[in-house]
Amino acid sequence: MKRVYVNEEWCLGCHLCEYNCAFANSGMQDMALALKGKPIYPRIHIEEGEKISYAVSCRHCEDPICVRSCIAGAISKEGGVVKIDRAKCVSCFTCILVCPYGALAPGEDGVMQKCELCLQNSCGEPACVKGCPNRAIVYEERGEEE
Amino acid sequence: MRRYVIIGNGIAAVNCIEGIRSVDAKGRITVVSEETHPAYCRPLISYLLDGRTDQKRMQYRDPDFYDRMGCEMLYRRKAVRIDREDKKVELLDGTLLPYDALCVAAGSHPFVPKFEGLDEVGKKFSFTTLDDALALEQAVDKDSKVLIVGAGMIGLKCAECLAERVAEVTVCDLADHVLPTFLNFECAAYVQRRLEDHGIRFALGDSAARFEKDASSGAYRAVLKSGAVLAFDVLVLAIGARANASLVKDIGGAGERGIAVDEHMRTSLPDIYAAGDCTESTDVSCGERKLLSNLPNAAMQGYAAGVNMAGGSAVFDRAIMMNSISFFGLHSMTAGSYNGELFEEKTDTSVKRLYTEGDLLKGFVLIGCSDRAGIYTSMIRNRTPLSSVDFEMMKKAATTAAFSAGAREKMFGGMV
Numbered sequence: 001m002k003r004v005y006v007n008e009e010w011c012l013g014c015h016l017c018e019y020n021c022a023f024a025n026s027g028m029q030d031m032a033l034a035l036k037g038k039p040i041y042p043r044i045h046i047e048e049g050e051k052i053s054y055a056v057s058c059r060h061c062e063d064p065i066c067v068r069s070c071i072a073g074a075i076s077k078e079g080g081v082v083k084i085d086r087a088k089c090v091s092c093f094t095c096i097l098v099c100p101y102g103a104l105a106p107g108e109d110g111v112m113q114k115c116e117l118c119l120q121n122s123c124g125e126p127a128c129v130k131g132c133p134n135r136a137i138v139y140e141e142r143g144e145e146e
Numbered sequence: 147m148r149r150y151v152i153i154g155n156g157i158a159a160v161n162c163i164e165g166i167r168s169v170d171a172k173g174r175i176t177v178v179s180e181e182t183h184p185a186y187c188r189p190l191i192s193y194l195l196d197g198r199t200d201q202k203r204m205q206y207r208d209p210d211f212y213d214r215m216g217c218e219m220l221y222r223r224k225a226v227r228i229d230r231e232d233k234k235v236e237l238l239d240g241t242l243l244p245y246d247a248l249c250v251a252a253g254s255h256p257f258v259p260k261f262e263g264l265d266e267v268g269k270k271f272s273f274t275t276l277d278d279a280l281a282l283e284q285a286v287d288k289d290s291k292v293l294i295v296g297a298g299m300i301g302l303k304c305a306e307c308l309a310e311r312v313a314e315v316t317v318c319d320l321a322d323h324v325l326p327t328f329l330n331f332e333c334a335a336y337v338q339r340r341l342e343d344h345g346i347r348f349a350l351g352d353s354a355a356r357f358e359k360d361a362s363s364g365a366y367r368a369v370l371k372s373g374a375v376l377a378f379d380v381l382v383l384a385i386g387a388r389a390n391a392s393l394v395k396d397i398g399g400a401g402e403r404g405i406a407v408d409e410h411m412r413t414s415l416p417d418i419y420a421a422g423d424c425t426e427s428t429d430v431s432c433g434e435r436k437l438l439s440n441l442p443n444a445a446m447q448g449y450a451a452g453v454n455m456a457g458g459s460a461v462f463d464r465a466i467m468m469n470s471i472s473f474f475g476l477h478s479m480t481a482g483s484y485n486g487e488l489f490e491e492k493t494d495t496s497v498k499r500l501y502t503e504g505d506l507l508k509g510f511v512l513i514g515c516s517d518r519a520g521i522y523t524s525m526i527r528n529r530t531p532l533s534s535v536d537f538e539m540m541k542k543a544a545t546t547a548a549f550s551a552g553a554r555e556k557m558f559g560g561m562v
């Protein structure tokens with residue numbers, strides 16, 4: 001099962017992944033129309049420490065605590081991908097309360113959203129990886145049976 | 147073929163089924179449920195009444211779940227006795243269900259103290275089941291004056307969902323502030339203010355002493371302890387919950403307020419497991435044995451119970467009290483225990499309180515500032531030494547950047 005991984009040493013902290021993510025999930029054709037002058041709601045975010053930066057998105061955990069904790073039965077894991085059924089979500093934020101990685105946040109409509117590896121949107125592969133100028137974000141297999 | 151019986155069909159039960167099936171594809175699973183519905187999301191009954199969900203979307207699992215899992219469902223049936231010698235569960239109608247492994251996932255029931263005059267109140271409800279919610283929905287209209295006794299989570303969720311559909315909602319509680327089990331007076335004020343902004347009225351530090359019916363008009367009124375009088379026509383009792391522990395305690399199972407379970411979800415009796423709101427277990431944030439009733443614990447305990455019942459090996463030893471709840475868009479989160487030293491940061495619209503003791507984060511309250519709170523929660527559950535993180539950075543905002551490079555490598559460099 002391929003997942004998104006980040007090499008801290010190579011991350012420039014440029015936030016491009018956030019824009020590429022928001023665009024890939026916007027359903028729009030034109031990046032400027034989709035994002036320009038608006039607040040963005042990406043499913044990946046840059047964490048910044050004193051000397052480091054790196055991108056964080058869903059880890060698609062082996063035993064995801066968000067799936068068991070969701071009070072709306074809206075989060076499930078299928079084929080290794082942790083997915084959220086946004087029609088069932090009631091924005092209680094219990095997933096935010098339990099995710100050890102800080103990987104979930106509400107979208108523009110207040111409903112929770114998360115990284116689903118761009119498998120369902122027009123990008124078809126993680127947009128954050130595709131657009132990372134320094135190849136700090138990679139999409140690869142790092143060993144696990146599924 | 148191994149025979150599994152599960153008493154209850156709530157959150158813990160469904161996760162128990164999934165746990166069993168992760169190990170044993172064939173064993174026979176029988177589920178006994180007093181309710182008439184497939185498992186639904188109990189916390190969503192208030193969202194059903196304010197229109198943010200519907201009966202279809204609030205189903206906990208997809209419609210073929212029980213078929214796919216190969217479960218025999220006995221709806222509208224009640225387990226009344228466990229025969230631990232013969233390993234059978236007896237139902238109210240006399241049916242005997244033999245088991246090799248039993249899980250008691252019976253949840254809790256609302257506690258209703260004796261009130262003078264309560265029997266005379268026509269429209270009175272609890273608010274813990276889908277049927278309660280549907281009955282309450284039938285009983286109210288735009289002119290209703292609703293009185294809710296209890297300013298805990300359930301009472302307030304009920305108040306929120308009725309606010310727009312009725313004329314008046316009043317909440318009374320003996321406690322002098324809302325959400326008394328989660329929040330102190332100061333923090334509770336933020337939540338209360340938000341509810342008041344939406345027209346909900348409060349009578350706190352004062353509670354119903356008795357109910358009276360006006361003989362001529364047929365109207366009801368509650369006389370409070372202070373002597374104040376409140377007119378109402380629909381009453382909701384949301385005073386508290388009691389664990390459904392008697393099935394196990396009656397036959398000698400250990401437990402104070404709930405069924406005592408260990409980290410494998412075993413009760414003190416052989417081949418009998420328990421999970422969810424009916425249990426008491428160790429709170430890892432303080433080491434005390436407690437009822438730790440919340441949905442995430444019920445789900446994780448149920449899953450672990452199922453795995454172990456089927457001969458697998460699962461440990462769940464990270465239970466803490468934790469809750470995330472919102473009222474009219476204001477999110478409040480609480481976790482762990484409020485012991486030790488307090489770090490506090492307040493604004494007009496938010497409060498952050500972090501409690502540390504020795505080298506550990508013990509608990510928190512976050513109102514209106516819940517970003518990435520799970521990073522704090524995992525520190526409590528994993529007992530992450532504060533000396534291993536940059537806690538000064540963590541006080542400002544929950545961030546994994548405050549962890550050591552080695553810890554980050556574990557979190558982000560491979561499978562978790």
Ligand SMILES: Cc1cc2nc3c(=O)[nH]c(=O)nc-3n(C[C@H](O)[C@H](O)[C@H](O)COP(=O)(O)OP(=O)(O)OC[C@H]3O[C@@H](n4cnc5c(N)ncnc54)[C@H](O)[C@@H]3O)c2cc1C
Binds near residue numbers: 275390422424439
């Ligand atoms: C209005 C409301 C809001 C809530 N909000 C939240 C929230 O935001 N976050 C959170 O974490 N938790 C919340 N909770 C609590 C949460 O719903 C419970 O912690 C969770 O449902 C516990 O799951 P359980 O499986 O242990 O019990 P339950 O879901 O209660 O299921 C137990 C089932 O067992 C059945 N049963 C009992 N005895 C028998 C018997 N003898 N024979 C047959 N069947 C039996 C019962 O009828 C019931 O269906 C809320 C609860 C309510 C009522």
